[in-house]
Amino acid sequence: MASLCSRRLRGGAATRNLEGRTYMANISIIGLGAMGQALTARFLQQGHTITAWNRTPGKAASLVAKGAREVKSAAEAIAASDVTVMCVLDYAASDSVIDDAASALSGRALVNLTNGTPAQARAAAEQVAGLGAAYLDGGIMATPPMIGGEHALILYSGSKTTFDAHAGALEGLGAANYLGADAGLASLHDLALLSGMYGLFAGFFHAIALIDSEGIRVGAFLKLLSPWMTAMMGELPGYAEKIDSGRHGVNVVSNLGMQAASLDNILTASREQGVATDLLDPMLELFRERAGAGFGDEDISGIFELIRRKSGKAG
Numbered sequence: 001m002a003s004l005c006s007r008r009l010r011g012g013a014a015t016r017n018l019e020g021r022t023y024m025a026n027i028s029i030i031g032l033g034a035m036g037q038a039l040t041a042r043f044l045q046q047g048h049t050i051t052a053w054n055r056t057p058g059k060a061a062s063l064v065a066k067g068a069r070e071v072k073s074a075a076e077a078i079a080a081s082d083v084t085v086m087c088v089l090d091y092a093a094s095d096s097v098i099d100d101a102a103s104a105l106s107g108r109a110l111v112n113l114t115n116g117t118p119a120q121a122r123a124a125a126e127q128v129a130g131l132g133a134a135y136l137d138g139g140i141m142a143t144p145p146m147i148g149g150e151h152a153l154i155l156y157s158g159s160k161t162t163f164d165a166h167a168g169a170l171e172g173l174g175a176a177n178y179l180g181a182d183a184g185l186a187s188l189h190d191l192a193l194l195s196g197m198y199g200l201f202a203g204f205f206h207a208i209a210l211i212d213s214e215g216i217r218v219g220a221f222l223k224l225l226s227p228w229m230t231a232m233m234g235e236l237p238g239y240a241e242k243i244d245s246g247r248h249g250v251n252v253v254s255n256l257g258m259q260a261a262s263l264d265n266i267l268t269a270s271r272e273q274g275v276a277t278d279l280l281d282p283m284l285e286l287f288r289e290r291a292g293a294g295f296g297d298e299d300i301s302g303i304f305e306l307i308r309r310k311s312g313k314a315g
Helices: 034-046 061-065 074-079 091-100 118-130 160-170 185-212 218-233 236-245 256-272 281-295 300-310
Strands: 026-030 049-053 083-086 109-112 134-141 153-158 175-178
Touching: 026 034, 026 074, 034 049, 034 061, 049 061, 049 074, 074 091, 083 160, 091 118, 109 118, 109 160, 118 134, 118 153, 118 185, 134 160, 134 185, 153 160, 153 185, 160 175, 185 218, 185 256, 236 300, 256 281, 256 300, 281 300
Parallel strands: 026 049, 026 083, 083 109, 109 134, 153 175
Antiparallel strands: 134 153
């Protein structure tokens, strides 16, 4: 099959290939939790033929009413289609499915959208390859209601042949970004993106706890916080350049020593206001460690070197 275009068609029910012909697929779905339900509903909306299975019965009724076919086992679902999309709770669950349906996998493709770690994805890819099947791992950067919408993004890594063959269907779920043949790359990027999100949330929650300590409404404060955080996002490209080059002392505006003093003031004020400092204490420790090692005149990006060293990726 020719490679499919990496774009989403918004005007019709089905996706189209490079020649503009309607692309319909037989797709099996394993896992009908909130995300699995959303994926299945979107595939049905696009006009694909869907076979579904969930370990706990009773979740397929609304999808069957929309045209899906429910089967009684994972092996039966996999055998019904050339490609199976799996989205279950964790890799313990997905590994169990692979074990139970091993006899049905040969010659087929498995797209695993279960959230997990790079090591888990690589182990699953090796196991599936040993069973004679192609493996494509994925990381969903969206909530269930976002599936099929303009802000949905799904990261993929593993079998390029599988990605190319089924991109027409996969693009219907959200913008599809193929990261490479290493099956662990989608998970790595997924977790890295989520790390950025949780770091943002940590700063937000601490900020509003501090403002709430004086009875100020969060909604009112957000009018100040949102544009400030947006403006600070503009600093990230500069930090990225310094990290890539290792030159943290170039074009420094607010050095690490000053930033450490500022963060210390924030945490002192927080304690005075009765606000817990758990979310920001670790960052101040890194600031102090880096500055204490003689890098206080460098940029804040220098703390990356401490994180990198602790992960074993640098001496």
